[in-house]
């Protein structure tokens with residue numbers, strides 16, 4: 001059902017939600033950007049509309065709400081492991097269509113790869129309600145239309161920002177109840193972006209030709225890529241992590257096991273005892289990531305590519321490596 | 335909700351010193367297990383490491399650990415009666431039905447013998463399972479030989495060849511790399527054969543290559559991979575090669591698949 005609500009009414013709704021939900025949205029952190037004088041936009045908890053940065057693309061994705069950068073998975077003593085207490089509140093996330101699609105990619109890895117569901121991802125994931133932020137113009141480096149991720153109907157409520165009133169498409173009984181008697185009933189369905197400035201073509205093949213793995217196109221990345229991993233930390237669909245134990249400084253017999261984001265683009269990802277590892281060249285790391293994003297994942301799950309075309313990797317790369325460009329190169333060579 | 339990351343404590347029943355750097359830990363067990371599977375062993379404060387099950391029986395299992403780093407060195411401080419934290423078992427392991435009634439050849443290098451030991455012992459106890467079993471083992475030098483007590487036993491029943499990279503002179507021991515001795519392994523009609531090659535990556539590559547060179551079809555050869563692993567549950571991504579997760583679909587692979595995996 002459609003509704004038009006005022007700023008006050010929207011804020012009232014957020015206030016009502018705050019009792020039972022933590023509300024996450026892109027927020028602007030002034031002067032925290034990667035260059036002097038720039039801001040950082042990332043997800044954080046919000047309580048009112050003026051905290052939500054809906055005009056710009058967030059530098060980091062929403063994945064850290066479900067898969068934190070760093071998370072304690074247990075506390076231990078010498079004889080016992082115990083789980084940390086968990087948050088009982090529900091989670092409302094304001095997200096663009098690409099990122100909602102991205103979360104379903106994460107679901108495949110964390111919930112459907114192998115026989116076991118990932119306990120730490122599933123807990124918050126089960127509590128999520130999406131408020132889709134209508135996205136019709138896109139940003140520099142976005143190529144969601146090519147990836148078929150510019151649209152989503154997996155939302156509980158959609159919102160159009162920017163006008164006098166906020167236009168809502170409400171799909172979920174929960175939000176219908178929350179907004180009972182509020183605002184004005186109208187016809188509204190969100191629009192989606194139809195064309196990005198950047199377009200990619202995906203390879204249409206059954207099997208990646210073996211020659212692609214050591215194709216000379218990767219050499220360029222060996223020279224340019226500095227293996228900083230920014231492209232993967234900002235990526236909504238990168239899910240890898242490493243677990244590490246940390247002993248308490250005061251009482252080294254106790255401590256915790258943490259898991260932390262890891263990246264195939266960073267040195268040491270495949271190292272084994274004795275130092276033997278794979279993909280030592282940065283071009284090989286780029287090849288591994290690229291094929292995962294546009295080929296391996298789809299072969300495994302048969303649900304299209306992993307990459308959702310958010311373009312954050314291109315936004316973040318300090319040496320201006322363009323992933324969309326890389327995909328197009330692969331396609332032209334296969 | 336089940337938390338598959340949570341390790342459980344099990345009593346260490348016994349510890350055997352295989353060599354200066356390799357100990358076998360015998361643990362209580364209350365779960366099913368297959369040949370060639372592995373566990374995630376935890377040492378609180380240090381971390382976790384994937385370790386193969388090197389033998390198992392009613393209510394117990396063994397793991398043979400080589401001291402190479404932080405966890406694998408510290409774990410040697412545990413003594414019988416202590417508890418060890420483990421979770422698992424993980425991985426596919428060997429599908430015994432592929433080997434039943436066949437002429438099976440197992441070529442193992444160094445600690446690579448650990449993951450196949452339980453299967454060899456199984457065949458030793460129940461000889462009729464395979465048509466015949468030939469063993470080819472390679473170690474660096476006399477002090478790196480592990481499972482001496484088993485090998486002596488196996489020699490009685492199976493055609494066993496032991497090679498040392500850097501020495502010779504011992505009873506029935508030949509000198510040189512294991513790959514040089516593939517030519518001396520007897521082969522049967524390929525349809526009735528199965529070959530398992532297991533050891534360090536380079537050893538597996540060249541040894542399996544030698545068998546292929548001798549005409550053994552890739553489909554008749556199996557290998558077991560070792561990769562960096564954090565979760566063993568298909569989530570952390572460390573063990574992924576192409577669309578394959580070594581912790582889920584491996585560590586045992588048919589060679590026809592293994593040669594196509596590009597790291």
Ligand SMILES: Cc1cc2nc3c(=O)[nH]c(=O)nc-3n(C[C@H](O)[C@H](O)[C@H](O)COP(=O)(O)OP(=O)(O)OC[C@H]3O[C@@H](n4cnc5c(N)ncnc54)[C@H](O)[C@@H]3O)c2cc1C
Pocket residue numbers: 271272273274372381382383384385386387397398399400401402403404405406407445448449559560561562563564585
């Ligand atoms: C399926 C499988 C079966 C194995 N079976 C055995 C066995 O039966 N006996 C045995 O002694 N060893 C075995 N290993 C190797 C063993 O896991 C490593 O030697 C061990 O992880 C080294 O840990 P460390 O802390 O002592 O080494 P360090 O050098 O201190 O640390 C190595 C770092 O790499 C990480 N790492 C993750 N995976 C591996 C890996 N596969 N090898 C090395 N480091 C890794 C560790 O978590 C750690 O952070 C097996 C590995 C795999 C994948």
Ligand code: SF4
Pocket residue numbers: 231234235236237238293306307308309310311312313314323
């Ligand atoms: S690979 Fe780049 S464009 Fe694709 S989802 Fe990840 S960050 Fe976005």
Ligand code: SF4
Pocket residue numbers: 224225226227228229230231232265313316317318319320321
């Ligand atoms: S952000 Fe750029 S330089 Fe850094 S790892 Fe990714 S491709 Fe390489």
Ligand code: FES
Pocket residue numbers: 562563564565566567568569570571572573574579580581582
């Ligand atoms: S070990 Fe984590 S995915 Fe295989």
